[in-house]
Amino acid sequence: MSRIVKAFANKAKVAYLTAGDGENSEQYFIALAKGGANVLEVGIPFSDPTADGLIIQKAMERSLKAGTDVKKVLEIIKQIRLNTEAAIIVFTYFNPIRSNLEYFLAQAKQSGADGVLVVDLPFEESSELRFLCAKYDLANISVTAPSTPLSRIKLIANNSSGFLYYACRKGTTGLRDELPLDLIERITEVRKYSSLPVAIGFGVSNNQMVQRIFKIADGCVVGSYFVDAVSKQVPLAQLELMAANIFNYD
Amino acid sequence: MLIKICGITSPEVALTTAIGGADYIGLLFSDISPRKVTIEQAKAVAQAAHVGGAKVVAVFVDEELAAINNILKQVAIDIIQLHGPVVKQYLTQLDRNYPIIYVADNNEIQPSLDRFKDFLLYENIALPSKIDFRYFIAGGISKENVIARINASNCIGVDLSSSLELTKGIKDITKILEFIKLIRPERFGRFGGRYVPELLIPPILQLQQAYETIGQSLEFRNELNLLLKNNVGRPTALTEVVNFAKALNTKVRIFLKREDLLHTGAHKINNALGQCLLAKKFGKTRIIAETGAGQHGVATATACSMLGLDCVIYMGQVDIVRQAPNVAKMKLLGAKVVSVESGSATLKDAVNEALRDWAESYDNTHYCLGSALGPHPFPTMVADFQKIIGIEAKQQFKEVIGQLPYAVIACVGGGSNAIGIFGAFIENVAVKLIGVEAGGTSLKLGGNASRFSAGKPGVLHGNYTYLLQTEDGQIANTHSISAGLDYAAVGPQHAYLHELQRAQYSNATDQEALEAFLLLTKTEGIIPALESSHALAYVVKNIQQFPQDSAILINLSGRGDKDLPSLLNGELSYVTNS
The missing domain is CATH 3.40.50.1100 (Rossmann fold)
Structure with missing residues (x-):
């Protein structure tokens, strides 16, 4: 947890990749950390990722085809942890970890993870996850969306830890050119109801967007942009440079 | 919300209660209880509870330590509940592999309790402002007040007993199942629920509200029944x-x-027309649906033409090939048919794409799910x-x-x-x-x-x-x-x-x-x-x-x-x- 606090102390640079997409997947995460990412979201691939757009869907397909399972993802996390002090968040759908949730969380913690985000477990379904995250000292990270009513933001924020992930638009993950117009207004509202640091993500794909987000939030999440690069098999050094450039903040 | 039902004495009731969705079934061993079970009864009830997927709680009130240990040895107990000062004094002597449910009174909580393993239970006493443990509420809970009691606390579960009885000591299974449904309307026993990204929660709640109000009104039902009779052939x-x-x-x-x-040739129109009519009534102008055989797609496209709504149908590419006549019909009816090529390119993948569309479009769009599945309220509706x-x-x-x-x-x-x-x-x-x-x-x-x-x-x-x-x-x-x-x-x-x-x-x-x-x-x-x-x-x-x-x-x-x-x-x- 303290790694998350540290990352959010001065603009958290949150980078997502699907684990097991590409050979030596851990190297991609490490490259992102070298490029300045201080929170790494490690995605467990799932056959039916309904919250994700095409870029991440394809990455999950490739990863599953290469034989990635939960055990392999935990191995990847261990390797990342040996190489960086960036915070690690496991990013997953529920079914792959459901049948042995407590064991999974204990293993994730032991492998070096700092937090968990389960995409398809809304507040009402997540009481066991919240309890177990507290037990194993993992941050339990929740998402709020533009449509989330204020009373719900309060409920979610009060029952989460680490940071709050504000998915700034409707739809699925992917690349977009612009931030939504009502972002500042919405973030001001979210902050009223949450004492947690707030990271903004969903569609962030260039440095102008990142700069604007850093002006109003504590962190910025970049996902599909990096996943797309990995799918094109960019060299590690270039991925590192991409992270450095997109997260650059002056 | 966890549900604990105490004082069950028969294996039949235990099995139905467990399958009905109770998470914990409590057995009482004290002589002072009208719901007391013998060790032999307890074994049978515990076995039935486990078959039904519930955990078994042994509730102790005034038993001696030796008697408690004997019960633990003979009966498949998962959790120990300590009720009252007599048994609480044994806390440190008990086998701590068992999690404890500790009935809180106004005295201090014993320090040997572990908040990551044990539970508290508050029965008929005011809740303290801060509770570090997971806790149940109990006492005076009725059908009328249970939701308010849950909402007024931050409890992890409710404990029910006498309110579910036909006569003292005899449980009423109908009442038990009614209570469980009241507390967890989104489930059928253990099944169902609402496992969707947060983004989809607001449109689902909006749909639920429309279904529970407009959808239940006599006016709506009359209109639907008339359409089913005159336009559909019922x-x-x-x-x-x-x-x-x-x-x-x-x-x-x-x-x-x-x-x-x-x-349109299948039962699908009953549901498609019901949902599309409802959607129109609560202000949606666009309908999306998944289809496998194309029957639900054709039914939805038909309902949309009848009601003047835009229609987009997601269909797996494999299914598009094997159900060609229905694809042509949907297009003739004015629907847009989107071929889904991801995954196995069948029904499951069509649902995925429809959910993705809905996450973006729910302001003006209703997702007309074609089968009795998906997040609550779809299976019920x-x-x-x-x-x-x-x-x-x-x-x-x-x-x-x-x-x-x-x-x-x-x-x-x-x-x-x-x-x-x-x-x-x-x-x-x-x-x-x-x-x-x-x-x-x-x-x-x-x-x-x-x-x-x-x-x-x-x-x-x-x-x-x-x-x-x-x-x-x-x-x-x-x-x-x-x-x-x-x-x-x-x-x-x-x-x-x-x-x-x-x-x-x-x-x-x-x-x-x-x-x-x-x-x-x-x-x-x-x-x-x-x-x-x-x-x-x-x-x-x-x-x-x-x-x-x-x-x-x-x-x-x-x-x-x-x-x-x-x-x-x-x-x-x-x-x-x-």
Whole structure:
């Protein structure tokens, strides 16, 4: 947890990749950390990722085809942890970890993870996850969306830890050119109801967007942009440079 | 919200309570309780509770330590509850492998309790402002106040006992199940729920509200019923298939509920029209839907033309090829058909794409889910719109033969036609309910869509239910000759009926379904859908199991026109060539 606090102390640079997409997947995460990412979201691939757009869907397909399972993802996390002090968040759908949730969380913690985000477990379904995250000292990270009513933001924020992930638009993950117009207004509202640091993500794909987000939030999440690069098999050094450039903040 | 039911004394009640969704079943051992069980009774109740999926709590009040240890040794207990000062003094001497439920009084909480393992229980005392433990509330909880009591606390569960009794010490199972449904309306026993990204919660809550208000109004129901009568062709006929029975060499009277005679050719229109009308009433102008066989797609496209709504249908590319006539119909009706090429390019992937669309479009769009599955309220709402099938059939059966059917048989993909016809008969426990899944070409994972024989519970598309999945929790590929049954999950109410053993689920292979398809066509002049042919195939295969003087009811959920081009090019090509 303290790694998350540290990352959010001065603009958290949150980078997502699907684990097991590409050979030596851990190297991609490490490259992102070298490029300045201080929170790494490690995605467990799932056959039916309904919250994700095409870029991440394809990455999950490739990863599953290469034989990635939960055990392999935990191995990847261990390797990342040996190489960086960036915070690690496991990013997953529920079914792959459901049948042995407590064991999974204990293993994730032991492998070096700092937090968990389960995409398809809304507040009402997540009481066991919240309890177990507290037990194993993992941050339990929740998402709020533009449509989330204020009373719900309060409920979610009060029952989460680490940071709050504000998915700034409707739809699925992917690349977009612009931030939504009502972002500042919405973030001001979210902050009223949450004492947690707030990271903004969903569609962030260039440095102008990142700069604007850093002006109003504590962190910025970049996902599909990096996943797309990995799918094109960019060299590690270039991925590192991409992270450095997109997260650059002056 | 966890549910703990205390003071159960019979294994039968324990089993139904557990399957009904209770998480914990409490056994009382103290002589002072009218609900006291002996060790032998406790063993039987604990076993039944475990079979039903609940954990067993031993509640101690005034027992000696030796007696407690003896009970722990002999009965399969999961958790110990300490109630009152006598037993609380043993806390540090107990085997701490057992989690403890510690009944809190106004004294200090004992320091040896572990907040990551143990629970508190607050019964009839004010809750402190800060509670570090997971805790239950109990005492004076009634149907009228339970929701308010839950909302006023931050409890992890409720503990119920005397409010559920017929007379002192005797539990009323109907009351228990009512209470569980009240506390967890989104579930059928353990199954169902609402597993969706946060983004989809607001539109789902909006839908639920519309369904519970507009959808339940007399005005809405009258309008829907009128449309079903005048535009869709309800009620549908009940047909006795004498020649078909003769061909099976049986005296069993076989009746078909003719949903195939409905406008658009299947039961799907009952639900599609219900949802589209509701959507229009709460201000949506665009409808999206998934479809497998294309029946739900055609039904939705038709409802949209009737009501003046825009319509987009997601359909797997594999299904587009094998159900070509329906694709053409949807396009003629003005719908946009989107080919889904991801994953297995069948029904499951079409649902994925529809959910993705909805996450972006819900301001003006309703997702008209076609089967009795998905996040709450879909399973309940779809079953509701389909229950007209069973209500009519029951009435017709009484009129025609003066009694209820011996068995009701329906094919089960997601399970909407089956839940529609089962619904009216669930209360008549003597009537056997039989669901028939797709046996495909093999009973190995990937060769069928038999969730109850090849699957296990998991979460897909917003609900917890029986699911075809790999060891790693990835959703398995499925196979069926019938696109409408070719799906990895089953509606959560079917999962519940299966566990309760109120319905039994079987399967028919591709080949068996095809043979039944041909037999009904030849003997009766009715061309059934390949989906419905699975229900027919079950009867052909198992005709011996029905008593000779009985009458059975099969839901003929749809007609087979849509299957002909594909069959005539493939399995039935000899017809084309002869």
